[in-house]
Amino acid sequence: MTAILEVGFVFWGLFAVFAATIAAYVVWMFWVERD
């Protein structure tokens, strides 16, 4: 069970970081073009 949880973290963690990065980029993009 522990192994599966670790696997889940290693696996889903990557997707989560990707989604957070894209969201941050979109915020940056609109901030740069705010006027």
Add this chain to the structure above:
Amino acid sequence: MSIQVGLFVLYFVIIFAIGWYCLRLTRDETDYWIAGGKLGWLLGGATMGATHASAGTFVGTIGVIYTSGWSFAWIVLSIPAAYWFMAAVLAPRFTRAKKLTLPAFMEERYYSTGVRRLAAVIILVATVVYVQAQVIAGGIIGNIVFGVPREWAMVGFTVVLIAYTAIGGMLAVVYTDFIQLIVMIVGVLAATPLAIRQVGGIEPLFATVTAVKPETFTWESFPPALLFTMGIAFTLGTIATPEKLVRLYAMKDMRAIRRGVLLAMIVATGLNLLIFVIALASIVLFPALPSGDLAMPMVARAVLPPVLGSVLLAAIAAAIMSTVDSLMLVAGSALAHDVYGTLRPEATPRRRLWIGRMGILVVGTVPVVLILSGVGEGELVQFIVLLFTALMASSFFVPVVVGVYWMRATKEGAVAAMVSGLTVCFAWEAWGDPGIDPVLPGLIASATLFWIVSLITPAPPLSATAPFSSDGAASAASANHP
């Protein structure tokens, strides 16, 4: 004729027809090399994303994860990081003086035709290495689809690529990349849930993979130093490869670049993530493949129904084609515009275009000849891709990225950076510690010599640095396309 063969023939006919149509849209060199410099975010981002997704993604990455485990997957985060850096830091200054090629930028910034020719030669050599990896993967796909020997498949694949690229130039590449990107997305979106279903769901997938290959979900299959330095190679290589940089020139303005880069980073990273999942499924379904590079074609043949399997194979072909066409175009422009054009400045644009087409023919043919002679055969595709990325990053990252911010950088410094980066990278690949990617020593050598040589040589003329300096925004208005 089987459905699979029929679909591929139709696909190739459509791609070729686009190439032919774009020949009629191409009026001058600007159209041929950078699609007129007027691309919006959709086409610009699609061609950047499609160029990024290569055999390295569809055959190589899955091969490495199949062989060595999930830790390699974390390198994918280098993609959004690299694109963000490109849009935020590099592009605003790099695009101030629009050129047709990266070597032409080098000439402008480093006020030297010699620097331009050197950059062109480095691009030509490195492109041959990269196209080789893609052609090997094309041979695998052609062999599976048409049942012909791999060597014949490589030749056939290359002929199709050369034909539409040489005829239609960047416009053909952009439009075909858009279609190829759609094929890739459809192929991967269809394959991923079916592959997961085949192994019984996502939790059974984790459990079975852990049972079959316990090292898959650990950090032990790659030495941490190698993983970290490979991440650097991919990050810097994404930023500093000429086929990416020239797309910044092809897009019409910074707004289009920022949005296009967003599209490219979503598509390139998203495709990778889904392909990683397919890689895990292939560990369960085909635990004893002779080479990890065969994992994706096996999924297409044995897991998916015939039509969807054909779409996935077409997606692999699309990934290869959309990258090789861009590389061929970059190499052709280096030969025609930056080498021949500077040796024969009196040549007409029409003649230069024909030389460019000949260049595309040469750059497309040499890798096949090398592979058929046994050079580079047997390497995992992804490791050839990594070598190209390391070579490009070691040669161009410092003179391009630092060069648009540090106005004291001189032409002598740029030459020292390119030559030392390339040499040290090659030497490390041949004789260095295999636990460290050659990009790190290459980059250190490049940056060190760039700095030292620039400081001990005469400062550059103002005319060279004005377009890129912090107060040089006004000169952006006078951007041209020589």
